[in-house]
Amino acid sequence: MILEGKKAIWNDYQKEIADDKYYYVRSCVRQNFFPGSETAFLKIMREELKKDVYEHPCHTTCTGIGYHGDIVPVETTMTVVARQFAIMTEAGYENLLPSCITSFGLYTEILDTWHHFPEVEEKVRRQLRKATGREFRKPKNLAHASDVIYKFRKEIASKAKYKLVNKNTGEPLKVVDHIGCHYAKMFPSKGIGGAEYPYVLAGMVEEWGGNVIDYPERRHCCGFGFRQYLVQANRGFSVACSKEKFESMKPFKPDMIITNCPGCPMFLDRWQYVINEMEGKRYGQNEEGIPVFTYEEVAGLVLGYDPWELGLQMHQTDCEPVLDKIGIDYSPEDKYNLKIIPSYSESRSLINV
């Protein structure tokens, strides 16, 4: 590996990320999959970084799942998206910050379509007006939530209580970064580091003391792919995709996986259990599985948040091996017995209408 070569490419793929005043839109599925992640994100943004992050209760799905599942036609999708923009405009925000990779990809795609076909944009404006009487401005800045964490990775590092280092050996943890397909594969120029050698998560890991490992099937999809997973008969294909990735990363002996997509951590996590049940195959050191995290969880961990407050008990592949390696102080008996209710001051009034 020639690091200089990668750095040269990373230099080519930089993007503008707004500093403050974000209009945050949640993901449809993440709150079910790993509910602690978005909460942690807001806490980090608001409490650690003191940023203005705004949410609106009237925000709906972007229809991305329906769109990629060939159920929702593109014009409908565009009108729904136009409505999200209108709500943002009404709230007085310009920097759109989706939590979901597919939403991010879809917004990017729609903005690009409108850029090339202004008449489509006009048509969508007319439709939105007709349907809701709303008007919108296009976002001034569009960034994925992981882009923002990437942007403030140094600030987070400066406040960090832990590093991604094995406290027993002093070695950096070996971290596999997995990027959601819709982050940069459709529009490489919109992703930090491009599509071939993405840097968004690698940058965080490096900054927080870990070591990113690069393995042959790095680019391979986790297998979520909406249509593949939604139909039970196709799930064999979905799990085969994850398996291909595990087989490929196996010789590198990764300590953990970090992801930035709603579906990927879900599938990389749950499929390890399924593969074990169906084929008796286990991955990770001592065959105890490779823990899979979202980037918010990792950020929360290095900042010293309680693992159970971060929702790590929701992982099917146990996270304790990594916690032990880092040396995080946690009480095993509290795992499924949450005594303290998350104490984030603003989180109780998450929806700030």
Next chain:
Amino acid sequence: MEKFGFTISKGRQIDYESNNRRIAEYIFENEPSFRLCFECGGCSATCTTANFTGFSLRELNILIKRGENDQVRSTLKKCMLCGKCTLVCPRGVNTRNIVVLAKQAFQKSDEYEI
């Protein structure tokens, strides 16, 4: 083993390193013209068996070379060795001998001779 209503799909990918290419090597050794095939498909076009079945000598050629032997083993015996393919081949590949050698090689590999 647990059942979830589906099974983990087998990969279709040819894994070049872990495939068994001894059959191909045996043929290369005994019939060097095996290398000369450039997959034009003339053999399959004239083939009597190919007119009746999905048998394709061209395809067998490439599968053997890649070590994808299972499929070859089951279709190889359909060949009638009539030799029309040999007459048609633009590269002078000794096609009949390849079929015969492939059969031999399978037998030998069953007997752990190669």
Next chain:
Amino acid sequence: MKFDPFIIPFNIGLYFILIYVVSRSVIWFRDLSRPDKLRLQRGFFGIAFGLSLKEIFMESLIHRKIFKTNIRLGYMHMSLAFGWFLLILFGTIEADIFSAKHLNAPYKAIFFRFFNPDHGRMGFEAAYGFLMDLILAFILSGLLVAVLKRFYSKIVGMKKTTRLKMSDRIALTSLWLIFPSRLLAESFTCGAYGTGSFLTGSLGAWFATFLPAQQMAYPFWWLYSISLGTFFVLLPITRYMHIPTELFLIFMRNSGIKTGDKTGTYSEVQTYSCSSCGICIDACQLNFSAGITNIQSAYLMKAIRNNDDVSEIADNCLMCGRCDQKCPVGIELSPIRMIQRRAGEAENDFRNIYKGYFRSRQPIISEKAIGSSNYSFLHETDPEKADILYFAGCMTHLTPTIKNSMIKILDASGVKYNFIDEQGGVCCGRPLMLAGQDKEARELINYNSQMIWKSGAHTLITSCPICYKVFKESYYLDVEVLHHTQFIKMLIDEGSVKLNFLRNKVVYHSPCDLGRGSGVYDEPKEVLNHVSRLQKSNFEDGNSLCCGGSLANMKISSQKKKKIALEAAIELTKDNPDILATACPLCKKTFSAVTETRVADISEIVAEALIEKPVKKNNISNVKSIRELANI
């Protein structure tokens, strides 16, 4: 003097070989199939016995066939075989007449001079001595040729001489030593006693002038005896085993036994009857055109005798049959090769303690258990009823001119026929057979047989000699099988077709499977004579060349095939014919690629010569169209 220790080696050898031959004969006889045993018994009391005696005399002793091929080689074989025979015969008579009693032990005859040194001074005795010297001189002259041949093979007109293994070398040395040592032993003895005739006497007398003849003789008698003994003991494991075995071969052949398709006594007897004379090597086109010099029949026979893996040798052969034609012993070389092909490889690598003396029997390949069908994808067809079927064959479909010419001729003749593989047929099975895959071939044969049987035809015409041979030999059909040249000949004889004389100069190349393979030599030539000026080539009938395109050889490279084709084409077109005519689509395709001369199948030439007459429309096609109409 009745006995001397020096005869012991000879005696051991002699009794060994006698016992060996008897026991071997018993084993061979026991292994014969029941019908063959009966044949042999019938032959023994029938005319076969007389025929065999005559043939043994003509071939095993005089070597008439080798004489025909090559006079010098013939003389060499004759002088050694016939001379030795005479020496033994007259030696025994000599011992019988001149000894005190009759019925002597064999050594008395062989070493007569030693035990009767004073014999032969005058009269009848001297005349008889002269005869014996003459025979010895005769043998020695042949031996001289043999020695020269070994070191310089051109002396007998041979291009190649067979390569020897160690036991062969020892046996050969002992064979070479027998007669010179006898000459020297007798000469010294005669020199000491002043006896002997023109050869032994004069040589002995000359030796005696400067050598102590009496003392010198004894070691040479020893040498003579040891040479004989060694030769006899080694005989069964060397190529000289052909000397006794050939007698069996001749007798078995005359009794009507055939090689068959499995190993057995007869194929083994034939294998042992090969004297490695090398005539097959000279006849082989792979040798003289393609430079492949290790697969000829002599080497095959030797490899089988040595229990070597013969598959490489067996498979690398065009099966043109030229060696079968030329073999002076009349060994059925191609059938034996086919047996080896069927056997595959690595069958005879286990050896018993007798090693070469009692060869472990090559296991007879039993028919593979009927497994699943390889060709189950072939659907049964329902051919049109017809009296005459035309089966073009796979290869003919790649030479459409032949196919079209045949259709033209068939239409012109007005016969009612059905072109059964018009839309492409199923292979006849011979290519599989040639690859030794009989079971698979049988499946195709059954498929085609059913189709032919269902058509109700009485005649089957094919354009491909490969198909023709297998239809004739391996199909159990109740139809007359004709090659198209035979059929055309029939049409001409009947006057069913009228032909112009084309005035072309034509040379005929006889396809292997049609000519040597099936014995159809004359009809093609008669047809050609009828329509053109047929030239003679140096390679007619049994001696015709192979085009090199044969399906039988799967090991040969395309370049070498081409080389064989090129040299054959050059030979055949020496007299600048207008057309190189053949009767096989494969020969046509092979030759076309290498010669500027037009290559044409006989059917094409005949089709050109056809005098068009208002064609009676083929009935069959009418029927077809009506049927088709009915279906609509």
Next chain:
Amino acid sequence: MSKHVIVIGGGVAGLEVAGQLSKVGIEVSLIEKESKTGGHLNNWYKLFPDRRNSSEVKEYLNGITANNGINLMTDTTIEKFNRSRSCFSITTNGGKELIADAIVVATGFDLFKSARKEEYGYGIYDNVITSADLEEMFRKGEIVLTDGSVPESIGIIHCVGSRDEKVGNYYCSKLCCVTAVKQAIELREHLPESKVFCYYMDMRMGGAFYEELYREAQEKWGVNFIRGKVSEASETIEKKLMVKVEDTLAGRPLKMNLDMLVLMAGMEMSAGGEKVAGMSGLKTGENRFFAAADNHFGSNKSNIEGIFYAGTCTAPMNITETISHARAAFTEVMEWLRNGKR
């Protein structure tokens, strides 16, 4: 009265046309941006299809350009271009102004910058090299991996930067196939223990003796050919390069690990040529090469009278074609000087 012709570019085409012109007494100025002439020929070790040494061609070109008083200007680029009536004036980077009766553009080609195909990892992974890098290794006589060991398996990817709309090159560079075959043979010659794999979309072996070379590569050298475009390369834990490709003939995706990957970089309009086009108003085609006045009978003529093209500045060509094209340019220039010029 002596005429003056400026030849821009001192590669094969430029040298040939300059040599031909100077032979008949025309005054020639040859402008070359590098410090020595020869162009890409300097980087190549042996030439297809007969694998003669490239220096032999260079010797020939040096031979025809020597002793005829050619005004050779190396390390020179063009900064200004003017046209007045039927004369051309060119100002070089040294500030020198040249007046000419005709100009021959022989700016040649640049090799595709392989790093643009990020997925192949040129400049990212060790042991991913280009065809030009490999020639350099051949010249040194040492084919080794970055860790100094000898590669055992080598992949050659055809069509890198050719026939690829992703990099904006629709055209076929036409010589990479035969270069790949030539280099595959040379690799097997240098490293008899190695295995060489060519990943191709089509084998375009149209030139004289190319097909024979292809056959030799199969027959004598046992080069393996896999029909499919490599989608991506990755590094395995053993520092091998894993390539993924669809084996289109088997109809299946295929992966394999290699020690070294050679990218057959295609040919592109040279940067120098683009600069000349920008200054002069010479037209370029969709493929960005100079557009000839007519594809069939005016391949040396440009849209400006008195300016002619020679060689690969108009399209990918091999050396034989380049020299022929340069000779044709010479004929066009002579015709122009005698009859065309007003």
